[in-house]
Amino acid sequence: MRVLVHEVGFLRSNSYVVYDEASREAVLIDAGDDAWLMLESIHDNRLKLQAIYATHCHFDHVLAVDDLKQAVRVPFYIHRDDLEVLAMGKEMTRRFLGIDVPDPPAPDGFVEEGQTIQIGSSTLKVIHTPGHSPGSVCYYGEGVLFSGDTLFQGSVGRTDAPGGNAEQLVKSIVEKLFKLPDDVKVYPGHGPETTIGWERRHNPFVGENGYLRRRP
Ligand SMILES: [Zn+2]
Numbered sequence: 001m002r003v004l005v006h007e008v009g010f011l012r013s014n015s016y017v018v019y020d021e022a023s024r025e026a027v028l029i030d031a032g033d034d035a036w037l038m039l040e041s042i043h044d045n046r047l048k049l050q051a052i053y054a055t056h057c058h059f060d061h062v063l064a065v066d067d068l069k070q071a072v073r074v075p076f077y078i079h080r081d082d083l084e085v086l087a088m089g090k091e092m093t094r095r096f097l098g099i100d101v102p103d104p105p106a107p108d109g110f111v112e113e114g115q116t117i118q119i120g121s122s123t124l125k126v127i128h129t130p131g132h133s134p135g136s137v138c139y140y141g142e143g144v145l146f147s148g149d150t151l152f153q154g155s156v157g158r159t160d161a162p163g164g165n166a167e168q169l170v171k172s173i174v175e176k177l178f179k180l181p182d183d184v185k186v187y188p189g190h191g192p193e194t195t196i197g198w199e200r201r202h203n204p205f206v207g208e209n210g211y212l213r214r215r216p
């Protein structure tokens with residue numbers, strides 16, 4: 001399994017092209033903006049895009065979906081619990097950021113906890129990690145975790161947007177993500193990559209001595 005990282009849009013979210021080297025089958029994890037970048041990357045690497053998966057439905061992770069779907073006819077999948085977040089995106093973006101974004105894309109189907117995604121001979125598993133949003137998910141396989149806005153290098157996702165829940169976020173990370181092996185490489189929704197081991201020990205919010213874990 002190979003991973004190509006694209007940092008897109010003015011919120012600098014990461015869009016990941018994940019592909020199987022032998023079959024050239026590929027999926028996109030988050031399509032935040034700048035569809036042309038992903039299309040170029042798919043074309044240049046001779047990849048066959050199968051689907052687009054969202055880690056969650058904040059606009060900075062789904063803004064390029066419609067443009068991509070117009071160029072390559074592939075289905076778009078989200079977790080059902082983020083339907084409301086997806087629908088609210090336009091209004092929230094105007095309220096919090098003062099900008100207008102297009103209507104959100106319509107999902108073609110849903111992912112759920114434990115489901116597996118086949119990319120050629122590679123497999124990713126869906127881990128439901130509510131907290132940053134109710135339908136936040138991570139995708140895990142072959143020593144790699146796509147953590148969306150749940151876990152960042154040295155930080156965690158905000159929980160102050162509608163549907164966010166700090167308690168759930170900590171629980172999702174500690175009980176699900178931190179159970180993964182130390183050397184799992186984490187590709188977050190924003191910023192540089194990290195590892196499960198480093199975050200479990202040193203993350204200032206959810207690590208061993210993390211601020212959010214010491215609160216009563
Ligand atoms: Zn987000």
Ligand SMILES: [Zn+2]
Pocket residue numbers: 013058060061149189190
């Ligand atoms: Zn984000």
